[in-house]
Structures are given as C-alpha cells and as structure tokens.
Amino acid sequence: DAKTTQPPSMDCAEGRAANLPCNHSTISGNEYVYWYRQIHSQGPQYIIHGLKNNETNEMASLIITEDRKSSTLILPHATLRDTAVYYCIAGLGSGNTGKLIFGQGTTLQVKP
Amino acid sequence: KAGVTQTPRYLIKTRGQQVTLSCSPISGHRSVSWYQQTPGQGLQFLFEYFSETQRNKGNFPGRFSGRQFSNSRSEMNVSTLELGDSALYLCASSSGQATNEKLFFGSGTQLSVL
Numbered sequence: 081d082a083k084t085t086q087p088p089s090m091d092c093a094e095g096r097a098a099n100l101p102c103n104h105s106t107i108s109g110n111e112y113v114y115w116y117r118q119i120h121s122q123g124p125q126y127i128i129h130g131l132k133n134n135e136t137n138e139m140a141s142l143i144i145t146e147d148r149k150s151s152t153l154i155l156p157h158a159t160l161r162d163t164a165v166y167y168c169i170a171g172l173g174s175g176n177t178g179k180l181i182f183g184q185g186t187t188l189q190v191k192p
Numbered sequence: 193k194a195g196v197t198q199t200p201r202y203l204i205k206t207r208g209q210q211v212t213l214s215c216s217p218i219s220g221h222r223s224v225s226w227y228q229q230t231p232g233q234g235l236q237f238l239f240e241y242f243s244e245t246q247r248n249k250g251n252f253p254g255r256f257s258g259r260q261f262s263n264s265r266s267e268m269n270v271s272t273l274e275l276g277d278s279a280l281y282l283c284a285s286s287s288g289q290a291t292n293e294k295l296f297f298g299s300g301t302q303l304s305v306l
Binding site: 114129 | 196286295297
C-alpha cells in the first residue's frame, strides 16, 4: 500500500463544504484511493473510493488529480454529525484480503 | 439487513488471563477481519478469515489467534493478556471476493486489561 499524508486536523463551519486533502505520491497504477471515517467510539465507516476518475455518492465526492498523486474528499454541506476522524487509504483493495493500512487520519471538527 | 455485531461491548480482564471476542458478520458475507485500535498505534490489522480459513495475517504475536465458523461468525482469542493489549478491537466483514469492495465495521469491543 502507498503511504498517505493527511493534515492532522481541520475545522469547518456547519453548512459549508469540507475539503479534506490527501497526498499519496507513491501510489501505483492499480491501487485505489479509499476514504473511511470514524466517529468517536464507533467502527470506521466507508465513505467512497476511486481509481482514476472522480466519484460521487450520497455522502461525498472524491476528486483525484490527473497524476493520481493526491486527492480531495469533499463533504458538500458539512453538519455537526460529520465531526469525525477521516482516513485516506491508498491500496490494492481490501475486498479479498480484509486488510486496510490506516494512517493517523484527519480530525475534522464541524463548528456551528 | 443487520450490520456487523460484536460482543461483548466492554470487557475488563486482568493480566495473564485470556479473552474471547465474538463477531457476527453481515448476512451473506464470508470474510471477517480483525483490527486493534490503540491511541498510540492507531488502527492495526490483526488477521482475516474467509470460509473458515485464515487468509491474511498482520504482525501480531501468537497470543492473538482467531477462528471462523461455518456460518461465518468469527471469534478472536488473546491469551496471557498484557497491559498493552488494552484496546478497542474491531471486526469488519465483506463478501471477500472482489478486490475493491468496501469493509463494514462493527462498533467494537473495548478491552481493558488491569
């Protein structure tokens, strides 16, 4: 799995878009970018993943740069319930290994 | 569809004892993986079971073991507990067959070793 670098913490105003960056400059061509989040005292929750193209689902959007060396998770209208630790993971995929390499993540604080 | 269920939610043990944690995956999922989360080391992969066989293993001592039953339920055992084993233990499930599928995590078992 490629090493990822995320800022340790970020703040966002409620109702505004939260843009969480992730650097994965050593990602290889067949490695995906995954985002999970963990709300205090709960298990991580899958948000979104992508390979090359930008992706959007009901929770968030994932923007991957053309060179794939970095990505941004966008929560379009952050709410207080989005306060959590967000993990960016770059790897081959966990579906047939069960293995994800979690870094320290970004603690997002959404403020009223 | 019920989510991943872990029992018990909290557990207190003393050094030297052993402990067994249980995980019931989402119905139809055949892969169960286990993680340890501590403030110092973060989330670390322990092992993964698929169809009753251990398919992947992380870098943990042999005191940490697991098994999976024919109904895909899994148990994790830690023998000769040490203070450093105090952690949140999480399990996750998936179908186990597609490379890029997501993992579904349970709420974890909080283990305190005194």
